Amino acid sequence: MATGYGQGYGRQDRTGFGGAGAGERRHRVPAVVRAPLAGRTWREFGYVLLSLPISIASFTLAVTMLSLGAGLLITFLGIPVLAAGLAACRGFGSLERARARGLLGLHVSAPEPARPAGPGAVAWMTAVLKSGASWRHLCFAVVHLPWAVFAFTVTTVFWACGWSTLTYPLWQWVFPMYAGTGGIQLYGDGTHSVYLDNPFEITVTALVGLVITLVTPWVVRALTSVDRLMVHGLLGRSSPAGRVVELESDRGVVVDAAAADLRRIERELHDGAQARLVNLAMGLGLAKEKLFEDPEGAARMVDEAHGEVKTTLLELRDLARGIHPAVLTDRGLGAALSSVAARCTVPVKVEVDLPARPAPAVEGIAYFTVSQLLQNVGEHSGAARATVDVWRAEGRLMLQVADDGMGGAEAPAGSGLQGLAERLDAVDGVLVIDSPAGGPTRITAELPWRS
Incomplete structure (x- = not known):
């Protein structure tokens, strides 16, 4: 699972991941003394x-x-x-x-x-x-x-x-009491012997x-x-075999995500646009029958049908934006994220600093990652403001969404953040969550550039 927890992943360190956390434990006793x-x-x-x-x-x-x-x-x-x-x-x-x-x-x-x-x-x-x-x-x-x-x-x-x-x-006393010598014999021959038996020698030995x-x-x-x-x-597992297992796992995540997206689109079409079009067809049919008997009533029904058409077009436009927004293709990640931020219920400041556009697939993943994170900010954080930062560091696309809300964001199994982390992991990405209780929250995503 490519999800991390901790601090030290802010934009101020524009080198990607790997910094030491601020909460890292400090020992007063040197490691060489603690080691034994x-x-x-x-x-x-x-x-x-x-x-x-x-x-x-x-x-x-x-x-x-x-x-x-x-x-x-x-x-x-x-x-x-x-x-x-x-x-x-x-x-x-x-x-x-x-x-x-x-x-x-x-x-x-x-x-x-x-x-x-x-x-x-x-x-x-x-x-x-x-x-x-x-x-x-x-x-x-x-x-x-x-x-x-x-x-x-x-x-x-x-x-x-x-x-x-x-x-x-502590045990030098054993020699004079039981062995009849002053201490450990350091040297000895037929005429001369050296024992570690005086205080100086005992101290040096210790x-x-x-x-x-x-x-x-x-x-x-x-x-x-x-x-x-x-x-x-x-x-262990050999590198090619391990990579095959990893790719098989990532392929399963991608397939499951694609299937979930298809089910979501089908559900939104069935419950939204399709239902409205059915009602629209029925309303126009009734208006057609009343056209000669009650022209004014038919005109009102046509006017209501016109409103339904506008609503349906708006829903279809939102659905198409959820699949792949046209502004992302035409104007890039900065304009697309600004559009997402404008629809968020919390004021969001967007800053995009990219020398060029990443690969289209990576750009789309980045867009949907920020979209879901901003949706979480608006629904769960209780924040008064939020920021979105996007930059490139060492050949990686870095995204960070921060807010001043209540904090405590986690990624339990089955949650939206867990699913987002799995999607990023499928393309060799990483999701890092830094959300202490009481806030603030910083969620950083790292993606391959692949331009």
């Missing part, structure tokens, strides 16, 4: 610890099934063994995506499923063997074990050394432990960054 006790650090540490046993299991299964299946390919038994091994690797891949989502905060879409061409075990095995995602899962199971061993070793060494030396003053402890979270974060790349690159 942060929840993210402990989750990443848990991920590294779990990676070793899971990687051993997946590596063992992958190598065993691959070698066994390859050895049995001279018989038919090799194919089901390979297919079963690939299916098991996909199962481990699901576990890895869940671990990455829960512990690393990495959300990776599941790869495209293996789609058998028909029923039966043979079709399923063929689909699994032909699926590129299956072999990527096998590759992950093989290459992740060496990395998991390395990351586990480095992490545990840093973690143990850091915390043990940092807390050395300071070294503090440095290691502060560095360890960043070491773990760097190690898990490689895991993120592996999970995203090998266990």
Whole structure:
């Protein structure tokens, strides 16, 4: 869903989206000091610890099934063994995506499923063997074990050394009481030994432990960054497949929107212009019958019919404007939005700053986006005034509708803003809502220029 919430999307920053919100949380304690006790650090540490046993299991299964299946390919038994091994690797891949989502905060879409061409075990095995995602899962199971061993070793060494030396003053008393030495032996041979046992050495040891402890979270974060790349690159949806799924979803949104528009047009024609034309035909028929018997009554009926014709023409003109206004085609987005603003129940100031006209399809989407937003302003905001700003930023068409109303605008499922966001998403657009309770409200839309 291409809907965002937050601040920092005003026209004053004419570079599109991506600015930091004004409400971003500020910490007084530096990040380097917070890191050892942060929840993210402990989750990443848990991920590294779990990676070793899971990687051993997946590596063992992958190598065993691959070698066994390859050895049995001279018989038919090799194919089901390979297919079963690939299916098991996909199962481990699901576990890895869940671990990455829960512990690393990495959300990776599941790869495209293996789609058998028909029923039966043979079709399923063929689909699994032909699926590129299956072999990527096998590759992950093989290459992740060496990395998991390395990351586990480095992490545990840093973690143990850091915390043990940092807390050395708390447990240094164990050595003279139970080991008969003054402290940790730093060096020793047959004639000479060095122990960390005086206050200065204990303090230096704790300071070294503090440095290691502060560095360890960043070491773990760097190690898990490689895991993120592996999970995203090998266990996620491939770029072409992901784009196909996205286009299929966008096509469904466009088809649904077009069907909804057709139903709306049919309903307005049936309930409006068509009903008026039927009444007009009946009225003219009665006037024709009374033409010789009651000329004055017939004249009144013709006059009423003339008024109905004007009303019907006005409704048809409004309906045509709702489909695609002629002023948008003839004079561009500025004149069309000024026309929409003039019909709004709230005073609206329009400012359009475009070096040229965008693509006609984008221009039409921008027009209807502003039209719906201004309709929401007039019906729900309780505002005294509103503004519409349109500009171009980095090859994108930017629209912003702001008002001084009560705020609290949201986009729940099934709402008009939700449908508007889905339409924008279908053309790679974005809708950002900034509407705190009490106002003001700023709704910004970003569209591709595509001129």
